[in-house]
Amino acid sequence: MSEAALEIRGLSKSFDKKVVANLDLRVAPGELYALLGPNGAGKTTTLRMAVGLTRPEAGAVHIFGVDALADPLAAKQLTGWLPDEPMLYDKLTPAEYLGFVAGLWRIPPADAAPEAERLLKWLELWNERDTPCEGFSRGMKQKVALAGALIHRPRLLILDEPLTGLDANMARAVKDALRAQVDAGAGVVVTTHILEVAERLADRIGIIAHGKLLAEGTLAELRAQAGSDDLTLEDAFIRLTSAPASQ
Amino acid sequence: MTWLMRRLTPGGFLFLMLNEVRLATRAARQRRGGNLVWSLLIIVYTAMGFWLASGLVHFPIEPTHVGFTLVFAVCVLAMSFMTTQAMLRSQDTLYQAGDLDLLLTAPLPARRVLLAKLCGIVANIIMVFAAFTLPLALPIALLGHPGLFGIPLLLLALALLSAVVGLAITLLIVRIASPRTARTLAQIVGAFLAAGVFLASQLLSQGPEHESAGRAVLGWLVRHEYGSHGLASLPGRAALGNVPSMVAVLGLAMLVFAGAGTLLGRTFLTSYQNAPARLTRSRGRAKGGIARHFRQGLFATMFAKEARLLRRDPQLAFTIVLRLIYLLPVALPAFTHGRGPPLLPALAFFGVMIAGQLAGSLAWLTVSAEDSPDLLTVAPVEKQLAERAKLAAALLIAAPFAVVLPLAIALESPRAAVITLAMTIAAALAAGLVELKFQRPAPRKSFGRRREGSFLVGVLTFLMTGLLALGGGYLVWLAG
Numbered sequence: 001m002s003e004a005a006l007e008i009r010g011l012s013k014s015f016d017k018k019v020v021a022n023l024d025l026r027v028a029p030g031e032l033y034a035l036l037g038p039n040g041a042g043k044t045t046t047l048r049m050a051v052g053l054t055r056p057e058a059g060a061v062h063i064f065g066v067d068a069l070a071d072p073l074a075a076k077q078l079t080g081w082l083p084d085e086p087m088l089y090d091k092l093t094p095a096e097y098l099g100f101v102a103g104l105w106r107i108p109p110a111d112a113a114p115e116a117e118r119l120l121k122w123l124e125l126w127n128e129r130d131t132p133c134e135g136f137s138r139g140m141k142q143k144v145a146l147a148g149a150l151i152h153r154p155r156l157l158i159l160d161e162p163l164t165g166l167d168a169n170m171a172r173a174v175k176d177a178l179r180a181q182v183d184a185g186a187g188v189v190v191t192t193h194i195l196e197v198a199e200r201l202a203d204r205i206g207i208i209a210h211g212k213l214l215a216e217g218t219l220a221e222l223r224a225q226a227g228s229d230d231l232t233l234e235d236a237f238i239r240l241t242s243a244p245a246s247q
Numbered sequence: 248m249t250w251l252m253r254r255l256t257p258g259g260f261l262f263l264m265l266n267e268v269r270l271a272t273r274a275a276r277q278r279r280g281g282n283l284v285w286s287l288l289i290i291v292y293t294a295m296g297f298w299l300a301s302g303l304v305h306f307p308i309e310p311t312h313v314g315f316t317l318v319f320a321v322c323v324l325a326m327s328f329m330t331t332q333a334m335l336r337s338q339d340t341l342y343q344a345g346d347l348d349l350l351l352t353a354p355l356p357a358r359r360v361l362l363a364k365l366c367g368i369v370a371n372i373i374m375v376f377a378a379f380t381l382p383l384a385l386p387i388a389l390l391g392h393p394g395l396f397g398i399p400l401l402l403l404a405l406a407l408l409s410a411v412v413g414l415a416i417t418l419l420i421v422r423i424a425s426p427r428t429a430r431t432l433a434q435i436v437g438a439f440l441a442a443g444v445f446l447a448s449q450l451l452s453q454g455p456e457h458e459s460a461g462r463a464v465l466g467w468l469v470r471h472e473y474g475s476h477g478l479a480s481l482p483g484r485a486a487l488g489n490v491p492s493m494v495a496v497l498g499l500a501m502l503v504f505a506g507a508g509t510l511l512g513r514t515f516l517t518s519y520q521n522a523p524a525r526l527t528r529s530r531g532r533a534k535g536g537i538a539r540h541f542r543q544g545l546f547a548t549m550f551a552k553e554a555r556l557l558r559r560d561p562q563l564a565f566t567i568v569l570r571l572i573y574l575l576p577v578a579l580p581a582f583t584h585g586r587g588p589p590l591l592p593a594l595a596f597f598g599v600m601i602a603g604q605l606a607g608s609l610a611w612l613t614v615s616a617e618d619s620p621d622l623l624t625v626a627p628v629e630k631q632l633a634e635r636a637k638l639a640a641a642l643l644i645a646a647p648f649a650v651v652l653p654l655a656i657a658l659e660s661p662r663a664a665v666i667t668l669a670m671t672i673a674a675a676l677a678a679g680l681v682e683l684k685f686q687r688p689a690p691r692k693s694f695g696r697r698r699e700g701s702f703l704v705g706v707l708t709f710l711m712t713g714l715l716a717l718g719g720g721y722l723v724w725l726a727g
Contacts, residue, residue: 051625052624052625053621053624053625072627073627073628073629074627076625076626076627077627079625081625083621087619087621087622088618088619089552089556089618089619090618091555091556091559091560092552092555092556093540095537095540096540096551096552096555098537098540098541099537099540099541099542099548099551100548100551100552101622101626102541102548103541103542103544103545103547103548103549103551104545104548104622104623104626104627104628105626105627106544106545106627108543109538109541109542109543112541113536113537113538113540113541116537116540116541117536117537120537129537132559148622
């Protein structure tokens with residue numbers, strides 16, 4: 001088996017109650033993995049543990065073979081993270097923000113500046129490059145944050161609800177960009193509430209509830225696990241996530 | 248408040264006005280502490296008022312020209328503070344609250360909504376000033392001086408006038424610039440007023456007569472007959488119980504309020520209906536390539552970011568300057584023509600103190616008030632290294648200001664300048680390291696109240712920089 005882009009083993013975390021319980025997950029390079037689950041299922045906590053924002057109580061996280069708990073800096077160098085709430089500075093412009101992020105990832109200015117220009121043009125932010133982010137709409141802020149997550153060309157891209165606030169054209173562009181990352185060999189993990197996105201975009205889908213992975217696989221495999229071959233992902237999702245509660 | 252609102256007609260004028268007051272008082276409570284603290288303070292203050300009133304029962308409070316001048320001066324000062332407060336409240340209620348869309352799409356007359364908002368502004372102004380004046384004035388009025396019942400009426404008149412003046416200025420600034428500028432300007436003007444009053448009082452009390460600042464100002468006003476005659480004496484007469492003056496002052500204020508309020512409300516509504524959905528966005532001009540924004544190395548990157556954030560937040564920069572202004576009286580005794588301490592040690596002391604406070608403030612902003620801590624956490628940068636870079640950025644930003652006094656001292660004594668510079672660096676480093684060691688994440692906008700969250704850090708920084716400043720002053724004195 002080749003080295004995983006992201007490998008999670010036995011990951012656990014509690015706050016007031018168990019949020020993530022002994023979770024295993026494997027995302028291969030060149031794979032887009034959609035993590036689905038109802039609200040409070042533990043998706044965001046799982047992703048935050050993967051990127052080093054939350055310390056797990058137990059378990060291991062490996063990113064391209066790098067132990068993220070033992071050598072977090074090396075793991076972070078490979079990872080791009082786009083949270084639900086964009087990590088921005090309102091008083092900085094998109095160009096300045098990308099300059100700052102590139103500095104944090106220590107990308108030489110000669111490489112970072114052209115890449116930033118490409119991203120800003122692609123995300124239709126070029127004309128706004130010198131406008132402070134404070135007046136931007138949510139969708140525009142999301143685009144700036146996405147550019148920040150991509151500027152260091154991460155090999156593993158982790159995105160929490162990346163399509164929130166984007167218009168249809170931009171949502172399509174982001175989906176294309178994620179596909180391009182995957183085609184270039186990166187591993188991509190997304191959480192989304194838009195099941196249609198997962199259905200069309202993901203190579204594999206994981207369904208999580210109460211901090212546990214309930215089912216995992218391609219759409220066809222999930223349908224089979226849900227007990228019928230002609231279910232939509234929505235039907236399969238509802239059937240699988242409601243099962244533990246009823247048991 | 249909610250209890251009272253439940254008894255009113257929903258959507259009625261009083262209902263809407265109380266809603267405004269409720270929103271503002273809740274915001275104020277969040278900013279300044281809980282109900283209990285305020286209630287206790289008011290009770291203690293009222294008790295002081297009764298104690299004072301009992302001492303004044305047999306003391307005649309006659310309407311005199313000096314009294315009228317005093318009331319006039321207080322009214323001018325109070326109205327300038329009230330106007331800045333009205334500007335802030337106008338900006339809050341019209342541009343920040345985010346409830347106008349809801350209220351204007353509800354089946355209510357727009358005029359009623361805007362008038363309720365304006366009355367809400369008045370009510371909020373009155374509450375603040377009433378808390379300062381009425382616990383003293385009302386007991387005195389109750390215990391033998393009923394004429395002073397004119398004070399609440401005068402307060403109402405001033406609040407009505409300030410509300411329309413504040414709203415007019417806000418709308419004008421919004422028309423020229425933006426709602427955010429209006430807010431910043433109001434805060435800066437308010438702070439300048441407070442600092443101006445404070446500094447003027449300090450300067451006046453350093454004068455050759457050594458009389459109190461208030462007495463000096465009052466003496467000057469009395470000599471020039473300000474507020475003692477004619478229309479200018481109306482507030483004084485009203486405050487001291489002259490009924491025709493009370494009616495005139497309040498009637499005039501209500502007339503202005505009703506007329507200007509209606510006109511300004513209509514102006515605001517027109518601009519609101521013609522404005523795009525997002526009122527606060529000001530588009531920057533795109534200026535060519537972007538390579539200039541990319542720096543080599545973590546320290547240069549961090550410095551560029553912190554310097555930009557500070558430069559783009561004039562309100563924050565101004566708050567820092569204001570803190571330093573409040574330290575100025577420490578240096579004033581040095582300029583008292585030989586009656587105070589020797590000049591160079593005093594300047595050395597002041598310079599070190601200023602540098603420590605400035606470095607501490609900037610270190611707090613860069614280290615504790617990081618707007619995007621998650622970004623730094625997911626970046627491949629060691630936490631300690633990032634913090635050191637932030638501290639270095641803070642010290643670098645402080646450096647040009649911190650070296651001014653050592654340079655000035657160098658003109659007189661290079662040796663004293665070297666000592667001052669060394670102690671300045673030590674104080675800045677110490678203040679920065681204290682912030683680094685005891686940092687507590689906080690939003691940037693809470694800078695003005697940061698000591699609430701880290702009182703001990705504030706005291707520690709002040710003590711350390713104070714000791715180093717004393718040491719600096721002493722060494723300069725020894726060297727001199």
